[in-house]
Amino acid sequence: MTIRRPPLPRLFLNNVSCMRNAQQVLRHVNVSLHDGGALVLTGTNGSGKSTFLRMLAGFSRPSAGEILWNGHDIQQSAIFHQYKLQLNWLSLKDAIDDKMTVLNNVKWFEFLEHKEGKAMAALELMGLGRLANEKPRMLSMGQRKRLQLARLLAIDRPIWLLDEPSVALDDDGVKLLEYIIAEHRKYGGIVIVATHLPIEMKDSMILRLPPRFPRRMTHVDMLDRADIT
Numbered sequence: 001m002t003i004r005r006p007p008l009p010r011l012f013l014n015n016v017s018c019m020r021n022a023q024q025v026l027r028h029v030n031v032s033l034h035d036g037g038a039l040v041l042t043g044t045n046g047s048g049k050s051t052f053l054r055m056l057a058g059f060s061r062p063s064a065g066e067i068l069w070n071g072h073d074i075q076q077s078a079i080f081h082q083y084k085l086q087l088n089w090l091s092l093k094d095a096i097d098d099k100m101t102v103l104n105n106v107k108w109f110e111f112l113e114h115k116e117g118k119a120m121a122a123l124e125l126m127g128l129g130r131l132a133n134e135k136p137r138m139l140s141m142g143q144r145k146r147l148q149l150a151r152l153l154a155i156d157r158p159i160w161l162l163d164e165p166s167v168a169l170d171d172d173g174v175k176l177l178e179y180i181i182a183e184h185r186k187y188g189g190i191v192i193v194a195t196h197l198p199i200e201m202k203d204s205m206i207l208r209l210p211p212r213f214p215r216r217m218t219h220v221d222m223l224d225r226a227d228i229t
């Protein structure tokens with residue numbers, strides 16, 4: 001009988017801590033993600049959700065612990081070079097060029113990836129097909145977010161790092177977001193979302209980061225506590 005070893009997680013955060021501005025933001029985080037896996041980061045303002053994503057994107061380094069991709073530390077430059085090509089990053093800064101059309105804003109990202117052919121279909125899926133030849137100044141905030149999501153689809157990289165992806169989206173937009181995340185995972189993609197807003201992601205891990213600066217009790221908190229009369 002042969003005993004098969006369990007597969008390595010695609011991504012593994014091994015006892016990771018992170019400092020910002022000489023202060024500890026993340027402390028001893030352990031997470032493993034396999035293909036098709038998802039992680040939802042929640043927590044109060046300033047608890048470290050974006051810091052977590054930025055660290056995974058390689059913009060900042062862990063102060064302790066290691067981030068392993070396929071079992072290799074992403075701090076090694078040869079590994080990082082390969083790893084960063086797996087990432088699709090969606091942040092609150094939308095990097096939309098107002099001089100290009102909506103369509104070209106997606107095509108430009110495809111071009112940088114040496115890919116082509118998915119931009120229009122991605123815009124159609126995100127409900128922006130009829131605005132493809134307009135300039136982005138015509139778009140509402142929610143439509144700009146949809147454009148960012150169309151880019152994710154067009155570029156089609158396996159690991160999605162999404163910072164507040166549902167902000168500004170209407171109900172249909174949130175459903176679309178949930179749909180594209182589910183489809184991406186169905187084909188083995190990994191999705192990590194930092195969010196304040198509820199988002200439906202089946203079988204995802206949820207990591208609630210503790211508040212960094214616990215606020216003082218307000219009168220409302222005191223009234224809410226049963227043990228204070």
Ligand SMILES: Nc1ncnc2c1ncn2[C@@H]1O[C@H](COP(=O)(O)OP(=O)(O)OP(=O)(O)O)[C@@H](O)[C@H]1O
Pocket residue numbers: 020021025043044045046047048049050051052212
């Ligand atoms: N560029 C920076 N330089 C120094 N400290 C920073 C920097 N960015 C964030 N921080 C600190 O790290 C802490 C965590 O910030 P972060 O943006 O990760 O929180 P968050 O959970 O994403 O917050 P929010 O819900 O408001 O988006 C903040 O309290 C802030 O003091």
